[in-house]
Amino acid sequence: MAQLQRSDIMKLAELSCLKLSDQEIDTLLTDLQKLISYVDQLSDAHATAQAPTHKATNVMRPDHIEPFPADVVLAQAPERFEHYFVVPKVLDTTKGS
Amino acid sequence: MLNPKFTIRTLQDLIRTKRISADEVITYYHTRLERHTQTLNCAIELFDRTSLAPHTPQAGALAGIPGLIKDNICQNARGASAGSLMLKNYKATYDATVVSRLKNAGAVSLGRANMDEFGMGSSGEHSAYGPTKNPWNLAYSPGGSSSGSAAAVAAGLVPWALGTETGGSVRQPAAFCGLVGLYPTYGRFSRSGLIAFCSSFDQAGPLTKTVYDNALIASQLSGKDPKDATSLALDPQDFTAGLAPTLPAGTRIGVLKESLESDGVDERIKKSFQEAIASLEKMGATIEYISMPLLMQYGISVYFVLSRAEAASNLSRYDGTLYGTRIPEHTLKDMYITTRHDSFGKEVQRRIMMGNFVLSAGYKDAYYTKAQEVRDMIRAEYNEAFKRVDALISPTTATLPFKLGDTVHDPLAVYMADCFTVPNCITGLPAISIPCGFSDGFPIGFQFMGPAYSEAHLYKLAYAFEQAHDYHTQYPAAFMDDL
Numbered sequence: 001m002a003q004l005q006r007s008d009i010m011k012l013a014e015l016s017c018l019k020l021s022d023q024e025i026d027t028l029l030t031d032l033q034k035l036i037s038y039v040d041q042l043s044d045a046h047a048t049a050q051a052p053t054h055k056a057t058n059v060m061r062p063d064h065i066e067p068f069p070a071d072v073v074l075a076q077a078p079e080r081f082e083h084y085f086v087v088p089k090v091l092d093t094t095k096g097s
Numbered sequence: 098m099l100n101p102k103f104t105i106r107t108l109q110d111l112i113r114t115k116r117i118s119a120d121e122v123i124t125y126y127h128t129r130l131e132r133h134t135q136t137l138n139c140a141i142e143l144f145d146r147t148s149l150a151p152h153t154p155q156a157g158a159l160a161g162i163p164g165l166i167k168d169n170i171c172q173n174a175r176g177a178s179a180g181s182l183m184l185k186n187y188k189a190t191y192d193a194t195v196v197s198r199l200k201n202a203g204a205v206s207l208g209r210a211n212m213d214e215f216g217m218g219s220s221g222e223h224s225a226y227g228p229t230k231n232p233w234n235l236a237y238s239p240g241g242s243s244s245g246s247a248a249a250v251a252a253g254l255v256p257w258a259l260g261t262e263t264g265g266s267v268r269q270p271a272a273f274c275g276l277v278g279l280y281p282t283y284g285r286f287s288r289s290g291l292i293a294f295c296s297s298f299d300q301a302g303p304l305t306k307t308v309y310d311n312a313l314i315a316s317q318l319s320g321k322d323p324k325d326a327t328s329l330a331l332d333p334q335d336f337t338a339g340l341a342p343t344l345p346a347g348t349r350i351g352v353l354k355e356s357l358e359s360d361g362v363d364e365r366i367k368k369s370f371q372e373a374i375a376s377l378e379k380m381g382a383t384i385e386y387i388s389m390p391l392l393m394q395y396g397i398s399v400y401f402v403l404s405r406a407e408a409a410s411n412l413s414r415y416d417g418t419l420y421g422t423r424i425p426e427h428t429l430k431d432m433y434i435t436t437r438h439d440s441f442g443k444e445v446q447r448r449i450m451m452g453n454f455v456l457s458a459g460y461k462d463a464y465y466t467k468a469q470e471v472r473d474m475i476r477a478e479y480n481e482a483f484k485r486v487d488a489l490i491s492p493t494t495a496t497l498p499f500k501l502g503d504t505v506h507d508p509l510a511v512y513m514a515d516c517f518t519v520p521n522c523i524t525g526l527p528a529i530s531i532p533c534g535f536s537d538g539f540p541i542g543f544q545f546m547g548p549a550y551s552e553a554h555l556y557k558l559a560y561a562f563e564q565a566h567d568y569h570t571q572y573p574a575a576f577m578d579d580l
């Protein structure tokens with residue numbers, strides 16, 4: 001059974017792009033441990049030999065583009081400049097290399 | 098002349114025979130919503146009366162019939178918040194296919210129904226816009242996540258509403274509010290324009306007061322949509338055809354045995370459900386008791402793992418870049434993190450964390466891959482059952498409605514309450530919840546579940562049951578003010 005540590009929660013928060021307070025980490029540690037302990041019962045289920053009853057199939061369609069007015073989409077942008085989405089700089093150059 | 102107990106069928110007759118105009122119908126329900134929305138907190142937005150598209154009288158099966166749309170379904174140029182601060186100011190740039198189909202049939206949307214954030218919750222309390230109240234008792238939850246859709250129809254504020262369901266989010270509020278709610282065969286209705294929570298389970302579903310009305314709305318929603326690769330290549334179907342007050346000859350119904358034996362099911366629910374079984378038998382059905390151990394043992398776990406995994410993936414798109422809320426920061430990474438932290442509610446964050454856990458290296462096989470395997474075992478168990486019976490029945494919920502404020506502390510207990518609605522969603526099988534009694538002033542619901550594509554048959558069973566009882570004629574007295 002998976003035994004979660006605080007460090008696991010912090011790692012998951014990083015992967016999830018979430019920022020957690022110490023208290024939120026504690027709460028999530030308790031909650032997730034309880035939930036995971038419950039779903040651990042899945043390991044008791046032994047798949048029968050029969051072949052899967054459900055097969056996913058690929059659905060193909062012609063590869064052609066239906067134009068969508070860019071202005072309509074850009075109107076939803078939190079910040080834009082002409083036809084661009086504006087985001088903060090990716091590399092923080094002020095911290096030196 | 099209008100009154101809140103009118104069904105869609107009655108309204109259609111009145112409009113067709115010109116005893117009332119579609120405009121009058123729209124104004125009537127708009128006024129009722131204006132009067133009661135604040136009490137129930139059932140809508141995030143009511144559209145301005147003057148903004149509603151001019152009505153064209155002969156335009157289809159639902160001409161002039163107003164309704165409410167859950168706020169995770171896109172309505173062009175209207176807001177679509179999904180109950181989240183993340184999309185507080187988002188405006189949809191197109192109609193969801195289910196919306197355009199209803200509009201093409203002449204239906205008119207009056208607003209955006211309140212809901213648990215991104216569909217994640219079963220009490221309505223996880224909405225960033227406050228909890229919705231149950232019209233049968235304002236201190237109680239109407240269920241969720243389609244909380245506002247159910248509350249509005251139950252109070253007679255609209256004759257229909259669209260909800261969405263991933264693991265019970267239409268049927269459970271239907272049961273808690275005394276309504277009819279459908280989860281269709283996965284792929285029966287297009288998901289184009291639904292804000293995704295768990296893409297391999299999500300489906301829209303109608304909430305109505307009667308079975309006929311529900312079938313009428315569902316008929317308009319059905320049919321292949323090129324915009325959704327998972328939509329089924331089936332022609333639109335008229336589910337109202339062949340509805341009759343008697344059960345089809347030779348009807349064989351399987352009772353989910355565990356639902357009567359489980360300690361977790363409220364005695365009042367069991368009593369009501371047993372009366373429904375007796376009633377179906379009296380109506381001529383052959384009843385068989387079927388044990389489904391895998392479904393009961395593992396249903397919640399499978400749902401839990403897969404839905405969190407898909408949610409974590411689907412919600413990774415919200416980062417403040419292209420649309421939705423942005424909390425400004427100096428670097429891109431900080432902007433992502435602060436935006437997500439400040440704009441997602443606690444339950445959504447918990448599900449993202451859980452989803453990323455079951456997908457993470459070292460755990461994926463034990464949880465995600467294993468859950469997919471067990472999903473297939475449950476599907477096989479259903480297939481076996483449907484060799485013996487036309488439909489399975491069980492209570493829709495294990496309990497009466499939750500008291501507001503009682504549910505937010507123990508997530509596991511809340512998730513367990515979905516034990517009867519989750520399993521068929523795992524396997525994409527259709528189910529209809531309808532009322533089967535009342536206790537302590539609350540409605541109780543039970544459900545018919547069938548094999549894939551069996552909606553038309555399920556509607557027949559549900560209709561016959563409904564017509565043999567008077568549960569669908571009961572309304573919460575507090576909202577019958579203009580009778």
